Amino acid sequence: MTKNAGKDRSMLIQKEMIAKHYERLESAPETGEPVVYTFVPGNLTELVRSFGALPLLPEINALQSGMRQKSGDYIAEAERAGHSEDVCTYVKCDIGMIKAGNISPTGTRLPKPDLLLLSYTGCYTFMKWFELLREEYDCPTVFFHVPYQGDGELEPEHREYMTRQLREQVIPALEKVTGRKYDEDRLREHLMMSAQAEDDLVAVLQSAKNRPSPIDAYFGAVYYVGPIFSSFRGTPEGVEYYKALREEVEERMAQGLGPITPVGPMTDEKYRLVVEGPPNWTSFREFWSMFAEEGANVVASTYTKVGGTYDYGFRHDPKDPIGTLADYCGGCYTNINLPGRVDMLVDYVREYQADGFVINSVKSCNSFSAGQLMMLREVEERTGVPGAFIESDLVDPRYFSAANIKNRLESYFQMIDARRVEASA
Amino acid sequence: MKCVIGIDLGSTTTKAVILDEDAEIIGRGITNSRSNYELASAVARAEALADARFRLVSRNVAGELDQAALDRLSRAFRLEQTLGQLDRLHELIQEEVHSNGLGELKGAASETVKSIMRAIELEERAHFGLENPPQRSSFFRDAVGSAYTRFAEDVADARGVTFDLLLGLYDKCIIRVENEPMELGFAELISKALERIEDPGPLAEAVSKAAATELEEAAMVGTGYGRATLPFPKEAIRSEILCHGLGAHAMFPDTRTVLDIGGQDTKAIQVDGAGIVTSFQMNDRFAAGCGRYLGYIADEMNMGLHELGPMAQKSTRCVKINSTCTVFAGAELRERLSLGEKREDILAGLHRAIILRAMSLLARSGGVDDQFTFTGGVANNPAAVQALRDLVDENYGERELNISPDSIYTGALGGALFAHRLAN
Numbered sequence: 001m002t003k004n005a006g007k008d009r010s011m012l013i014q015k016e017m018i019a020k021h022y023e024r025l026e027s028a029p030e031t032g033e034p035v036v037y038t039f040v041p042g043n044l045t046e047l048v049r050s051f052g053a054l055p056l057l058p059e060i061n062a063l064q065s066g067m068r069q070k071s072g073d074y075i076a077e078a079e080r081a082g083h084s085e086d087v088c089t090y091v092k093c094d095i096g097m098i099k100a101g102n103i104s105p106t107g108t109r110l111p112k113p114d115l116l117l118l119s120y121t122g123c124y125t126f127m128k129w130f131e132l133l134r135e136e137y138d139c140p141t142v143f144f145h146v147p148y149q150g151d152g153e154l155e156p157e158h159r160e161y162m163t164r165q166l167r168e169q170v171i172p173a174l175e176k177v178t179g180r181k182y183d184e185d186r187l188r189e190h191l192m193m194s195a196q197a198e199d200d201l202v203a204v205l206q207s208a209k210n211r212p213s214p215i216d217a218y219f220g221a222v223y224y225v226g227p228i229f230s231s232f233r234g235t236p237e238g239v240e241y242y243k244a245l246r247e248e249v250e251e252r253m254a255q256g257l258g259p260i261t262p263v264g265p266m267t268d269e270k271y272r273l274v275v276e277g278p279p280n281w282t283s284f285r286e287f288w289s290m291f292a293e294e295g296a297n298v299v300a301s302t303y304t305k306v307g308g309t310y311d312y313g314f315r316h317d318p319k320d321p322i323g324t325l326a327d328y329c330g331g332c333y334t335n336i337n338l339p340g341r342v343d344m345l346v347d348y349v350r351e352y353q354a355d356g357f358v359i360n361s362v363k364s365c366n367s368f369s370a371g372q373l374m375m376l377r378e379v380e381e382r383t384g385v386p387g388a389f390i391e392s393d394l395v396d397p398r399y400f401s402a403a404n405i406k407n408r409l410e411s412y413f414q415m416i417d418a419r420r421v422e423a424s425a
Numbered sequence: 426m427k428c429v430i431g432i433d434l435g436s437t438t439t440k441a442v443i444l445d446e447d448a449e450i451i452g453r454g455i456t457n458s459r460s461n462y463e464l465a466s467a468v469a470r471a472e473a474l475a476d477a478r479f480r481l482v483s484r485n486v487a488g489e490l491d492q493a494a495l496d497r498l499s500r501a502f503r504l505e506q507t508l509g510q511l512d513r514l515h516e517l518i519q520e521e522v523h524s525n526g527l528g529e530l531k532g533a534a535s536e537t538v539k540s541i542m543r544a545i546e547l548e549e550r551a552h553f554g555l556e557n558p559p560q561r562s563s564f565f566r567d568a569v570g571s572a573y574t575r576f577a578e579d580v581a582d583a584r585g586v587t588f589d590l591l592l593g594l595y596d597k598c599i600i601r602v603e604n605e606p607m608e609l610g611f612a613e614l615i616s617k618a619l620e621r622i623e624d625p626g627p628l629a630e631a632v633s634k635a636a637a638t639e640l641e642e643a644a645m646v647g648t649g650y651g652r653a654t655l656p657f658p659k660e661a662i663r664s665e666i667l668c669h670g671l672g673a674h675a676m677f678p679d680t681r682t683v684l685d686i687g688g689q690d691t692k693a694i695q696v697d698g699a700g701i702v703t704s705f706q707m708n709d710r711f712a713a714g715c716g717r718y719l720g721y722i723a724d725e726m727n728m729g730l731h732e733l734g735p736m737a738q739k740s741t742r743c744v745k746i747n748s749t750c751t752v753f754a755g756a757e758l759r760e761r762l763s764l765g766e767k768r769e770d771i772l773a774g775l776h777r778a779i780i781l782r783a784m785s786l787l788a789r790s791g792g793v794d795d796q797f798t799f800t801g802g803v804a805n806n807p808a809a810v811q812a813l814r815d816l817v818d819e820n821y822g823e824r825e826l827n828i829s830p831d832s833i834y835t836g837a838l839g840g841a842l843f844a845h846r847l848a849n
Contacts, residue, residue: 410664411667411705414667415703
């Protein structure tokens with residue numbers, strides 16, 4: 001990868017943050033820091049942190065294992081334990097990792113959970129996943145139910161329903177396992193830091209409205225959302241990271257530079273794309289290269305909103321600490337209905353002046369993939385730009401057919417070219 | 426004269442189409458794909474160039490064209506090509522016989538091979554001597570392979586030169602024949618072919634004029650499954666999706682939906698009024714629903730690929746097949762046979778199952794619009810075509826279904842049309 005001094009700084013900060021966090025998790029049994037397992041969409045990191053507990057996110061472990069080529073073995077391990085081929089591969093990767101000694105992607109030992117905090121935001125599999133973990137660890141579980149935005153928005157009673165659960169169930173559960181009293185002022189401090197980082201993240205993501213875009217808002221942006229989606233929202237490290245990142249991106253923007261990709265800096269932005277769906281992690285760089293080699297840059301993506309739709313204006317609000325957590329969870333991308341997702345894609349195509357959009361449909365993720373073809377047709381119809389449909393998987397290397405995906409992408413880019421020629425004739 | 430070439434390097438066959446300056450087709454060539462992709466495309470190209478020269482011959486004939494004489498010349502030319510390859514095959518097998526430690530069997534093996542080759546040669550001469558030779562695969566490997574197997578069975582000696590030994594020799598050498606370049610083009614063979622036909626009349630002059638015409642290749646575009654391996658610059662490589670769309674449009678200008686079922690994959694394509702692709706879907710993880718699946722079934726049933734469709738058409742009761750997984754095809758087939766189902770009924774079910782998968786891709790790509798064009802090797806299979814007609818009718822109502830007898834060349838034609846645009 002071509003080095004870029006600006007990019008390296010935020011990358012280094014992130015790498016160090018992650019390494020330290022895993023080290024802290026490893027020593028948690030000795031230091032006595034409580035560990036709370038939770039998921040990315042609808043994570044309550046500020047609340048967890050306000051109790052002095054450490055969050056651990058199993059799907060982040062799974063995707064990190066995927067990127068480090070460890071997921072194939074873990075999945076095989078889980079299948080030997082009886083999990084079928086069609087089960088979510090994040091789940092199998094996590095289960096396999098536990099069976100193989102529960103070593104984190106960075107090589108440290110992972111602690112057992114003191115609490116499984118299940119924030120349900122549209123993914124049914126999360127419930128089953130934590131059932132399996134509860135079986136494994138025999139530890140307390142607390143369930144926070146976020147109503148689905150079936151009608152496209154959340155009503156006041158939905159919010160009331162959520163805040164009541166937070167007060168009556170989640171907070172008492174955290175108090176019990178940590179032995180600390182709920183401290184609202186402390187929570188406010190964390191929320192304040194969250195909002196600060198969220199401002200910077202949105203500036204980074206929206207920099208892609210420029211031509212050329214200084215960032216890749218999908219492949220590049222999965223790194224950018226990493227800290228805020230996982231354990232670092234509402235922390236001083238998180239604030240520092242996003243400040244540094246924003247500075248770097250703004251500098252690139254000022255110089256009119258494109259993003260750094262696995263095949264070097266992008267100098268000719270031939271296609272501006274919007275992407276829907278999570279990336280494939282096991283062949284992440286190869287997948288990205290298939291776009292970068294063709295001069296295709298992603299200017300907006302929905303996947304980078306699974307941990308929060310900040311670009312639509314939401315910020316964690318310290319003035320209403322419990323209410324803001326409810327609002328946050330309700331607005332995660334996974335909790336938005338199909339018309340809402342279509343609206344978002346249409347907005348992105350228009351606002352980011354995209355030439356097309358690509359749906360990466362994930363084989364083992366029904367909750368994400370269901371309805372995607374319908375979305376494709378509707379976005380095509382409403383925007384007039386062509387969509388492409390490719391299929392892969394999250395962390396199962398068996399479901400990444402490079403030749404097939406490359407063929408579809410090449411065909412798609414050539415189709416855009418042919419249509420351009422036709423339009424200019 | 427200037428011309429352009431499109432080459433479609435498929436998983437089963439490699440096709441080439443040559444267009445003249447007015448984008449009229451002047452030559453087509455096809456060969457079986459092989460491990461050496463570059464050679465496969467060179468062979469297809471040489472075949473198309475030879476075909477183009479024949480076209481020039483017919484254009485060059487002064488006065489009224491004697492079509493029967495031209496056909497005779499064409500068959501004589503094919504015979505020369507076949508004999509050339511046959512000689513080389515024989516040479517290689519003899520080398521193999523003398524070098525692979527057959528011991529005392531060496532002499533007998535050499536003689537047996539000689540007799541087989543002589544028999545094949547006679548058969549080939551007879552075949553091309555007929556005014557209307559019976560339909561058969563146009564690939565040397567298939568035609569000669571089937572004859573070789575037949576004669577080898579007759580002359581094999583269980584205690585000496587066995588059938589397995591003979592077949593082993595053939596298998597080893599046919600691959601070498603296919604993967605080495607041979608001089609079997611128009612320039613090399615046409616004079617010999619001309620000598621073979623009696624009284625060529627004005628053809629002789631037309632032939633020498635055609636042979637003297639320079640065919641200047643102004644542009645070449647490669648497409649197909651193996652396109653990335655073609656030694657072409659990037660701008661001369663086009664996705665087969667685009668090529669099939671444009672090729673189908675050229676064959677049937679009102680086409681809006683194209684279904685291509687090839688050896689390796691199935692594609693459902695929507696095109697606009699200019700043949701530009703607006704949407705497409707491909708099968709993803711499975712070879713099921715492709716030509717390769719039928720090939721597998723043909724092997725399992727010990728039948729020729731081209732015999733499957735006609736047999737399926739004899740069915741009176743289509744068996745419902747759920748799995749079109751290629752890996753399970755054999756098991757599914759044996760299970761059905763053991764249940765007492767008739768072969769034709771099972772085959773009818775298999776054809777329908779393949780088309781059902783294609784229907785799903787069509788639906789995903791945006792449906793079936795009028796007009797609808799079916800391309801690829803499977804479009805030559807009458808049972809597949811019938812199943813498609815039925816299912817399109819059931820799901821979308823009446824649609825005009827176009828199938829060109831040259832549908833196998835659709836991708837290469839699209840490629841050639843892109844080459845024509847590059848050249849102009």
